[in-house]
Amino acid sequence: EPEVTQTPSHQVTQMGQEVILRCVPISNHLYFYWYRQILGQKVEFLVSFYNNEISEKSEIFDDQFSVERPDGSNFTLKIRSTKLEDSAMYFCASSERTGGGAEQYFGPGTRLTVT
Amino acid sequence: GDSVTQMEGPVTLSEEAFLTINCTYTATGYPSLFWYVQYPGEGLQLLLKATKADDKGSNKGFEATYRKETTSFHLEKGSVQVSDSAVYFCALLPGDYKLSFGAGTTVTVRA
Numbered sequence: 001e002p003e004v005t006q007t008p009s010h011q012v013t014q015m016g017q018e019v020i021l022r023c024v025p026i027s028n029h030l031y032f033y034w035y036r037q038i039l040g041q042k043v044e045f046l047v048s049f050y051n052n053e054i055s056e057k058s059e060i061f062d063d064q065f066s067v068e069r070p071d072g073s074n075f076t077l078k079i080r081s082t083k084l085e086d087s088a089m090y091f092c093a094s095s096e097r098t099g100g101g102a103e104q105y106f107g108p109g110t111r112l113t114v115t
Numbered sequence: 116g117d118s119v120t121q122m123e124g125p126v127t128l129s130e131e132a133f134l135t136i137n138c139t140y141t142a143t144g145y146p147s148l149f150w151y152v153q154y155p156g157e158g159l160q161l162l163l164k165a166t167k168a169d170d171k172g173s174n175k176g177f178e179a180t181y182r183k184e185t186t187s188f189h190l191e192k193g194s195v196q197v198s199d200s201a202v203y204f205c206a207l208l209p210g211d212y213k214l215s216f217g218a219g220t221t222v223t224v225r226a
Contacts, residue, residue: 004158006158031212033214041218042216042217042219043214045213045214045215056210091158099211100147100167102147102208102211103161103164104161106159106161
């Protein structure tokens with residue numbers, strides 16, 4: 001069964017460094033998402049992406065974040081200058097369509113630790 | 116704004132017990148509703164969904180009914196197994212893209 005994959009599974013970085021989290025969505029899906037879960041808190045929406053553009057973003061997704069689909073298979077989240085509070089589990093998701101009942105399929109997550 | 120309130124855990128049950136996890140939501144319009152499950156060490160897996168009032172989603176013995184009058188989407192399973200031990204998340208999709216999640220309920224089933 002097709003699945004969303006993410007690399008790395010765990011990333012440790014120092015405050016102020018740039019990180020890139022990578023995702024390979026399900027191959028026939030057109031819509032891509034990033035969510036994050038800070039330890040002990042809810043899963044939060046960051047951004048959605050379609051047709052090489054951001055379609056929706058949350059207030060969390062500020063100028064230090066960016067997303068890109070550099071080729072036909074990868075979808076990346078870049079954090080330009082990491083802060084301690086960026087430590088979280090980051091989930092990538094993809095869906096075939098949007099709107100009523102559209103199912104988003106999640107990857108296993110990347111645990112980001114900022115020291 | 117749109118939000119989900121989920122029964123707090125942790126919940127500990129014996130095998131073959133009945134499981135209910137309460138979920139209520141606040142949303143304008145007619146959101147779609149989902150339950151996701153996260154097994155230890157894994158990502159979020161879609162368990163079931165419902166897209167309109169009175170719809171019942173079901174999968175792997177789990178069921179949930181979309182109740183618009185009570186704005187609820189409670190998850191139930193009649194007889195749990197040890198393998199059902201996981202964190203369960205209720206979520207709503209009010210628009211096109213953004214899923215809003217509840218806090219998650221940790222369920223532990225003992226043999």
